[in-house]
Amino acid sequence: MTPVFPLSSSSFGDYQRYLSMLAGNAAYAPAADEAVIAEELITTNTASVTFSDLVSGYGDIYNHLQIRAIFRNSTASNNFTDCYVNPNSYSGGGMRSHWLMSDGSSASSGQNASNNYGRLRQCVAKGSAGSGQFGVAILDIVDAFSTSKYKTLRSMTGGYIDGQKHVSLNSDLYPSTSAIDSLELYPAADSFVSGTRITLIGLK
Amino acid sequence: MTDAWTPLAELTLTTSESDVVFSSIGGSYRDLVVVTNIDGSAQTELFIRFNGDTGSYVSLRLQGAGGTAAANTHSGNGMRLVGNGDIKTDFTFNSVIHIFDYASTSVHKHVLSRTNSSQGLDLCTGRWVNTSAITSVTLYPATGTFETGSTFQLWGLNTA
Numbered sequence: 590m591t592p593v594f595p596l597s598s599s600s601f602g603d604y605q606r607y608l609s610m611l612a613g614n615a616a617y618a619p620a621a622d623e624a625v626i627a628e629e630l631i632t633t634n635t636a637s638v639t640f641s642d643l644v645s646g647y648g649d650i651y652n653h654l655q656i657r658a659i660f661r662n663s664t665a666s667n668n669f670t671d672c673y674v675n676p677n678s679y680s681g682g683g684m685r686s687h688w689l690m691s692d693g694s695s696a697s698s699g700q701n702a703s704n705n706y707g708r709l710r711q712c713v714a715k716g717s718a719g720s721g722q723f724g725v726a727i728l729d730i731v732d733a734f735s736t737s738k739y740k741t742l743r744s745m746t747g748g749y750i751d752g753q754k755h756v757s758l759n760s761d762l763y764p765s766t767s768a769i770d771s772l773e774l775y776p777a778a779d780s781f782v783s784g785t786r787i788t789l790i791g792l793k
Numbered sequence: 794m795t796d797a798w799t800p801l802a803e804l805t806l807t808t809s810e811s812d813v814v815f816s817s818i819g820g821s822y823r824d825l826v827v828v829t830n831i832d833g834s835a836q837t838e839l840f841i842r843f844n845g846d847t848g849s850y851v852s853l854r855l856q857g858a859g860g861t862a863a864a865n866t867h868s869g870n871g872m873r874l875v876g877n878g879d880i881k882t883d884f885t886f887n888s889v890i891h892i893f894d895y896a897s898t899s900v901h902k903h904v905l906s907r908t909n910s911s912q913g914l915d916l917c918t919g920r921w922v923n924t925s926a927i928t929s930v931t932l933y934p935a936t937g938t939f940e941t942g943s944t945f946q947l948w949g950l951n952t953a
Binding site: 621623625626657659689690693694695696720722723725726727746749754786 | 796797853854855857863866893901904905917920951
């Protein structure tokens with residue numbers, strides 16, 4: 590870039606004249622309040638998807654994270670399986686899940702603990718389902734980059750395939766004050782298949 | 794980085810309408826989201842339809858009202874989004890309707906929505922049994938009309 594006022598200048602004629610106040614610099618573009626950070630479009634069988642280096646890339650810009658996704662896996666047995674969410678390669682066995690759900694016949698709730706992952710419940714459609722049928726999920730992680738709070742994962746999931754159906758509201762505790770630097774998503778069985786799409790969004 | 798969301802349309806009714814249609818929706822976004830605040834002429838359910846199609850829609854709702862949680866399913870020529878949290882005549886009906894991969898021509902169109910009103914609340918999932926790209930979205934009440942002052946917004950989720 591041409592210097593605006595060259596320190597080596599010896600005459601007035603060395604000065605570069607700019608009509609813009611940017612003076613040769615790129616315009617400052619503040620980060621959007623909500624921005625798509627990454628998007629994974631699965632085209633071949635994929636065991637897991639990991640978003641990494643989130644702190645260095647986005648920790649100073651955003652406060653919250655959101656995942657929006659449609660899922661299908663390669664299994665032929667269960668109509669739906671969970672999508673597991675593992676933050677920071679956690680292996681402490683202390684994640685706890687609660688959910689409110691329905692399979693169409695009634696409403697119910699449940700919980701489990703001692704996991705290494707959060708659960709996007711029953712939102713991965715089986716690969717043997719009719720063509721074009723998927724499960725869907727929206728996951729919010731509030732204050733994902735805080736270093737003083739445990740993290741809560743809040744999600745809603747659903748799917749309606751071949752007459753089988755599920756919808757749920759889920760909450761998962763990640764008992765760590767560490768900022769979330771990576772998120773791994775993987776189906777409870779087999780692999781994601783073509784058509785699966787996972788979008789990561791940062792929110793101020 | 795660019796904004797995640799692009800506002801595509803916003804409408805505030807100045808007369809009663811039997812339906813609201815967002816049409817000529819381009820295919821350059823990943824998802825669509827519809828946000829509403831509705832006053833109805835009667836207590837009733839909210840339905841959604843794509844491309845004016847009266848083919849096959851299925852939906853499941855997890856619903857709550859008056860201290861009771863329940864489930865409800867529907868199949869028909871429009872997608873029913875509401876079980877207990879009906880549209881009311883008091884402007885308390887709100888909805889956020891997420892439509893996934895709306896421009897795809899290889900997947901059915903899946904919906905997640907949450908709605909609430911003074912009547913109750915619903916979490917709904919649904920599927921339009923069709924792989925066509927969505928170019929129009931129609932919202933309509935099961936009975937009666939949307940009343941003056943009801944608001945409807947359409948947003949597009951940008952791709953990465």
